[in-house]
Amino acid sequence: xxxxxxxxxxxxxxxxxxxxxxxxxxxxVLNLLHLAHGEVFMVGAYVGLALALAGFSPWVVLAGAMLxxxxxGVLVERVAFRPVRNRGSHVTPLITTIAVxxxxxxxxxxxxxxxxxxxxxxxxxxxxxxxxxxLTTLQLLxxxxxxxxxxxxxLVLRATPTGMAIRATAExxxxxGLMGINVSLAIVATFAIASALAGAxxxxxAWNFTGLSPFFGVKVGLKGLAIMLLGGxxxxxxxxxxxxxxxxxxxxxxxxxxxxxxxxxxxxxxILILMLRPTGLLGARLQTx
Amino acid sequence: xxxxxxxxxxxxxGIDVIMALSFYLPASAGQLSAGQGGFMALGAYTxxxxxxxxxxxxxxxxxxxxxIGGLVGLAVGFPALRLRGxxxxxxxxGFGEMVRVLFLNAPAFGGPGGFAGIPPATTVWHVLGxxxxxxxxxxxxxxxxxxxxxxxxxxxxxxxxAMGVNSTYVKLAAFTAGGVIAGLGGALYAHYTLFIDPEAxxxxxxxxxxxYAVFGGLASFWGAxxxxxxxxVLPELLRWVKDWREIFYGVLxxxxxxxxxxxxxxxxxxxxxxxxxxxxAARG
Numbered sequence: 001x002x003x004x005x006x007x008x009x010x011x012x013x014x015x016x017x018x019x020x021x022x023x024x025x026x027x028x029v030l031n032l033l034h035l036a037h038g039e040v041f042m043v044g045a046y047v048g049l050a051l052a053l054a055g056f057s058p059w060v061v062l063a064g065a066m067l068x069x070x071x072x073g074v075l076v077e078r079v080a081f082r083p084v085r086n087r088g089s090h091v092t093p094l095i096t097t098i099a100v101x102x103x104x105x106x107x108x109x110x111x112x113x114x115x116x117x118x119x120x121x122x123x124x125x126x127x128x129x130x131x132x133x134x135l136t137t138l139q140l141l142x143x144x145x146x147x148x149x150x151x152x153x154x155l156v157l158r159a160t161p162t163g164m165a166i167r168a169t170a171e172x173x174x175x176x177g178l179m180g181i182n183v184s185l186a187i188v189a190t191f192a193i194a195s196a197l198a199g200a201x202x203x204x205x206a207w208n209f210t211g212l213s214p215f216f217g218v219k220v221g222l223k224g225l226a227i228m229l230l231g232g233x234x235x236x237x238x239x240x241x242x243x244x245x246x247x248x249x250x251x252x253x254x255x256x257x258x259x260x261x262x263x264x265x266x267x268x269x270x271i272l273i274l275m276l277r278p279t280g281l282l283g284a285r286l287q288t289x
Numbered sequence: 290x291x292x293x294x295x296x297x298x299x300x301x302x303g304i305d306v307i308m309a310l311s312f313y314l315p316a317s318a319g320q321l322s323a324g325q326g327g328f329m330a331l332g333a334y335t336x337x338x339x340x341x342x343x344x345x346x347x348x349x350x351x352x353x354x355x356x357i358g359g360l361v362g363l364a365v366g367f368p369a370l371r372l373r374g375x376x377x378x379x380x381x382x383g384f385g386e387m388v389r390v391l392f393l394n395a396p397a398f399g400g401p402g403g404f405a406g407i408p409p410a411t412t413v414w415h416v417l418g419x420x421x422x423x424x425x426x427x428x429x430x431x432x433x434x435x436x437x438x439x440x441x442x443x444x445x446x447x448x449x450x451a452m453g454v455n456s457t458y459v460k461l462a463a464f465t466a467g468g469v470i471a472g473l474g475g476a477l478y479a480h481y482t483l484f485i486d487p488e489a490x491x492x493x494x495x496x497x498x499x500x501y502a503v504f505g506g507l508a509s510f511w512g513a514x515x516x517x518x519x520x521x522v523l524p525e526l527l528r529w530v531k532d533w534r535e536i537f538y539g540v541l542x543x544x545x546x547x548x549x550x551x552x553x554x555x556x557x558x559x560x561x562x563x564x565x566x567x568x569x570a571a572r573g
Binding site: 027031032033035079080083084087089090091092094095096098099100101102103105106107109110218222225226228229233264267268270271 | 321368374375376378379380382383384386387390391394492493496499500503504507532533535536538539540542543546547550551
């Protein structure tokens with residue numbers, strides 16, 4: 001029972017981590033909060049839904065959602081971040097992204113309706129048993145995809161020129177620019193990567209919950225924010241770890257406590273950690289936003 | 290005499306202004322709170338519980354709502370002392386969410402089903418009266434010792450401390466006062482809608498409160514007043530676009546923030562509008 005819940009939690013947590021990584025990447029590079037990220041995630045899931053309904057294979061659904069979300073993310077950067085990057089206070093992007101989120105939500109409502117819709121399962125579920133744990137192929141797919149994407153991200157950030165440009169920009173924008181890095185391009189790449197991960201998470205979670213609604217992004221977005229804080233702002237490894245922790249805690253709280261508290265646990269854990277370690281689990285010694 | 294519809298628009302707009310002011314107060318000391326919905330919920334539930342369960346007169350219930358908001362504001366202020374900028378935004382966000390989940394799981398307050406049967410008590414005059422008191426308060430505050438301490442803290446915490454501003458005391462005062470205002474707003478809200486549920490005070494509420502104040506501009510409390518008034522009446526003006534309303538609303542807010550990232554009332558505009566403007570501009 002416990003091992004089973006642990007696996008379920010890791011599966012959920014992996015998808016949460018993908019969302020949180022997006023927040024943390026954008027925060028790390030721009031020092032700004034992207035409050036429409038939950039909506040990018042939701043739109044990604046709907047792109048996946050459209051593809052799934054058209055009868056495409058799960059991999060095409062996943063890739064399409066990632067591509068769709070990445071395009072949208074780059075667009076959001078263009079519309080809501082770049083124009084106010086060097087003007088206004090750091091509150092301004094909060095407001096522009098809230099506005100963009102509102103628009104995205106209701107555009108989806110216009111197209112797909114406000115009611116929750118069922119998300120077709122990628123394939124007939126086959127189950128296999130390893131010791132006390134039963135895994136369905138769907139669960140394996142979700143867990144495997146999120147872990148693979150995280151590994152890929154680490155690789156991209158560490159070993160490719162784009163990844164290095166992103167890390168340099170996160171370190172210090174001015175100096176990175178002086179060293180010949182195209183900062184604007186690095187920022188666009190950050191948004192594309194962050195949004196693609198959110199799109200993937202959208203499809204994975206829609207598979208997991210077998211449905212989605214236009215307001216799906218709000219809840220998961222909030223959780224992503226909590227996880228980002230938990231792991232330390234701008235810390236990618238922290239977000240991965242935080243996501244897994246929150247996923248496990250959430251599943252355990254449903255299994256052993258009341259299910260109606262599940263949404264509070266992410267925040268309870270977050271606030272607790274912030275009291276003890278204000279910079280997050282793996283955060284740097286810096287706490288100014 | 291005003292029609293019921295107009296009255297309801299006025300009351301909701303007035304409550305939105307009160308909430309925007311509750312965000313503005315800590316924000317004027319540099320403390321951004323994304324959890325004002327949580328304080329509003331506490332005020333609303335406290336006041337409603339008192340009038341329904343104990344038949345407490347409305348003014349006393351209102352005061353109690355404000356008091357609880359203030360006490361919790363003080364309690365939230367303590368951990369907030371260690372946090373700055375966006376960290377604070379996120380933690381207050383989390384606070385708002387926790388309050389919502391708490392009421393969702395409190396059977397005494399109706400849980401997810403909401404709390405009904407609240408006696409009608411709030412009138413336009415209550416809302417207007419509180420607004421006049423608040424405007425007077427904020428006008429007096431801006432020139433006072435405390436008001437200047439707020440501004441100093443917002444502009445540069447280290448410099449403010451060096452000048453002898455007790456930042457701990459000032460921040461706690463700002464959070465407490467913001468909580469009181471939001472609590473009062475919640476109590477007024479509950480006794481007008483007559484039914485409250487936790488979802489009414491969720492993240493959406495907190496974000497919109499922030500949106501109102503920033504849209505109006507954080508240079509003066511008038512920004513919160515103007516921003517909240519415009520944005521809470523705007524949906525009424527957009528009735529003709531029917532179900533495109535939210536999309537229009539979002540696009541309008543976005544365009545406005547791109548054109549004026551400092552908000553509607555920035556120091557330059559304030560200077561042109563007011564006689565004391567030169568000083569405001571010089572300070573801003």
